[in-house]
Amino acid sequence: MIVGIDLGTTHSLIGRFDAEGPRLFPNALGEFLTPSVISVDDEDHIIVGQAARDRMVSHPASSVASFKRWMGSARDTRLGTRNFRPEELSALVLRSLIADAEAATGEKVTEAVISVPAYFSDAQRKATRAAGELAGIKVERLINEPTAAALAYGLQAQRDGARFLIFDLGGGTFDVSILELFDGVVEVHASAGDNFLGGEDFLDVLEEAFCADNQIQANKLAPGERGQLRRRLERAKRELTHAAQASVDVSLGERQIVWSIDEETYTRRCDGLVQRLRAPLERAMRDAQLQPSQLDEIVLVGGASRMPLVARVVSRMFGRLPLRHVNPDQAIAMGACVAAGLKARDARLEEVILTDVCPYTLGVEISRRDERGQIQNGFFSPIIHRNCTVPVSREEVYSPMHDDQPQVRLRIYQGENPMVERNILLGEILVPLERGIPKDENGVRLRFTYDINGVLQAEALVLRTNQRFELILEQNPGLLSQEEIRRRLAELEHIKIHPREKQENIAVLARAERMYEEHLHHRDLVQGWIAQFRMTLDSQDELVIREHRKQFMGALDQLESQNG
Template identity: 50%
Template sequence: MIIGIDLGTTNSLVAVWRDGKAQTIPNALGHMLTPSVVGFDDQGEILVGLPARERMLTHPQLTTALFKRYMGSDRSTRLGNQQFRPEELSALVLRSLKADAERFLGETVTEAVITVPAYFSDAQRKATKIAGQLAGLTVERIVNEPTAAALAYGLHDNNPESKFLVFDLGGGTFDISILELFEGVMEVRASAGDNFLGGEDFGEALVDGFIDAVKPALDHFDKQADQALYQQLRQEAERAKRMLSSASQATMSLPWQGQTLEWTISDDMFAQSVQPLLNRLREPIERALRDARIRVAELDHIVLAGGATRMPLVKKLVARMFGRLPSMHLNPDEVVALGAAVQAGLKARDAALNEVVMTDVCPYTLGVDVSEEILPGQYQPGFFLPIIERNSVVPISREQTVTTISDNQPAIHVRIFQGESRLVKDNIFLGELTVPTPPRPSGQMVSIRFTYDVNGLLEAEMTVAETGEKHRLVIEENPGVLKAEEIEEKLRALTRLKIHPRDQLPNTALLTRAERLYQQALGEDRLWVGQLTNAFQAALERQDNADIEQARENLKSLLDEIEGESWL
């Protein structure tokens, strides 16, 4: 059985293709969405998901989120006295989703299709595959998130021919893909995006607005230094953002030094405060349309994916830009995972999917560092020579010819980059290869061939024309990406970690929520939360199921009364 996983910045989920359809899989709490949050509990055991997120406020030094944004880098996060890389934190989320799938399916799961933002770099894609490996999964395919969303919509609509634009705004990333469905083929025409733009940034704008509004009370507040207060503000911002999806205004409040600081924001004020973010959404859309050579009028569907597309101001922006209402008849939180499950069904050669073929594109331009003649006989290095242009259909193989620039040049040293800038210093370095050349006058020709496959694996081959000598480099390692021996070491370290018992997660999630609300509440509310929490813990100690159910319901009802139902 191959599962499909949407490994998200804010939330993750898992789905499976079974009985001729894609379906999402609930986690141990019965929720489809698992927050992409990892932390330690008081016993030193790993918590993943909602129980970990509830501890962001009470134990910020033992909890972390948003690590997907740093995939492919060597950034590390300290939790207690341990350091974790983004791949390891992602692996813990993937391991939790794998366990959910195994419980739901009743069988061991070892293979997965994992989605990534379309604009993820080569290093970020490799880091995602490593995270799967650390979680005990063989990653059968890496699929771009908007491609997965379009695949889910394409099968859902049963339309033999149509053109999609997928607008995918998740918690931390933004992607645009333009796809065409014809005669059972789903072809990606173009992709563009922004890896540091998502719903979390809209929430951060509300945090900044609140801080500005309540000055000078929080004039010297430092987000990094006071993580507990910052996490409380982040939570208030998320609630306000959700409130503005259904109301014309929302109020953020914060208990601070014996007083309650409040700020009421209208939907117009919110739209004005996030205008720079809305402006950043436009450029990738325009680039993708240009690259696909498709006019807006030719698009049959504008598809929304990602939880952040629920914001009315995002829907309004899309409607204004395209002159029509977007399609949202599939849950935007789940559509990417459903598409990943479809791709898993394709990999498993499910009979119901025999007629579906999917193509994808290379999201970045791939090329080499060359010297250009600025004045006669004067060469300047550092220029980017594209070999495979962005949005070329993959798999693909392309060739360029370069020449030596000096007499008796002993070798050609080629550095490989990805990006769109004219100068290589502004692009991303991938690897390098040196090819010896015979002592001859300048102008010796060397051909460089790039081959790029569907999983983002790049192979560079250089051939010296005069000798026919070939040199080959497979870009499997990038700066910041773990090497094979490091992966083995990290795998052993993760295996030694104690994971919080899954059968206790519902009770743990409720207790961590109660602890957070106790710290936030005052007066009578705090008294009641403390008393009912004690009663629930006492029932757990007695191990009487009837008492536990009653005490759990009493505590949950009180918490919902104080802050509303828990959200994902």
């Protein structure tokens, strides 16, 4: 079975394309959204999802979230007795999603289409593929999130020549893409974005406002207190999407603080983030060489796009109201399911063809001679410019700087700066030259080929000898080699993960422990409930456990509603 997956910063979803169209699968708690959070309990068992999210408050040192932002880096996170790379943490989320899909269908998941931010770099895309391998599936394709959103909205069924702007603001990343439909082809004309801008940053603004008004230093709060504060602020942020004012009632140490903020004040405090939203929008429009009046539709997706300030900035820039009728949290996943249907060659989708663009300019470092004949190093020579439709292949010819130069070092970069020091090094090819080549003679032809999965192949041809040299991008700093992936896959196989059928029990206990941490005046009551439920679990009587769990959850709901 091939599935579509939205591997998100804050939440992840999984589904497939079947006879009824795109269909999402619920997790063990009956929810479509699985929090992208990992935690480790005292026995070194892995916990994924809502229970792990609750443990962010009660066990912050053994829990981690937002690791999608670290994809493509070599960052390690210590949980329990071992370190985890971002790919491994993402793989654990993928495994949980796959278990949900297999439980819902009774079929084995073997392949997946995974959505990624359009502005993900080559290293981040490779890390996402590695996460799939570590989860035991073949990543059939990576689809850019805005392209997935277009599929979710059925934009491929619009008239020829229709142009759409997809605005995707998730929990941790922001993307904007401009698409055009022509003769059954959905073609991406331009993409831009910010990999470090999302709903979490707007929550940070709310936290800064709360701390400033109440003379609190957030970094001096106990981890559990700060986790509790951010949960209350997240609730207030959601309240501001449909109300003019929101309030927070929270206990921090000896202080009981009641604080409120209105939507106008919050919008003003977010002005810096709003400007960061505008920049990629303007850049994508420039790259596509379009005016706002030439767009047929503007689509908002991503959970953070629910904020009124987001709809206002888009409406003001483009002079119209955007579309938001598909659930913003589910749109990317629904589109990934359609893309999975395309890969599975579903008969209803065979006329739809997707294209994408290269999100970054790709090029090589060169040297130049100034007017005095002095050599200056470190210049960037683009070969594939950003927003070229992929797959794409381009080549340039380069000459040695000196007579009888023994070799040419071709250093491959991605970025938009004219100097390589401000771009990202992807790798290099060391090309030996035949003796006797004079400077300024065409020495090496360098060809870049960038495919629809974001994989770059660089091939250098020595023109005198026809010798060919290829860049092995797996050797990029921060990326796992195939040997390392195999080793870590074997290690992950031995990690103890709580079985899916126990997830509801784990989740209700984690929620109770989080509420024990938050509600100082009800600790004896909550502790008693926890003890009673643990005794029921020891009975191993599923009927009794199910009934007690229902009562336990109802009691927690009532306590939480009474105490905010």
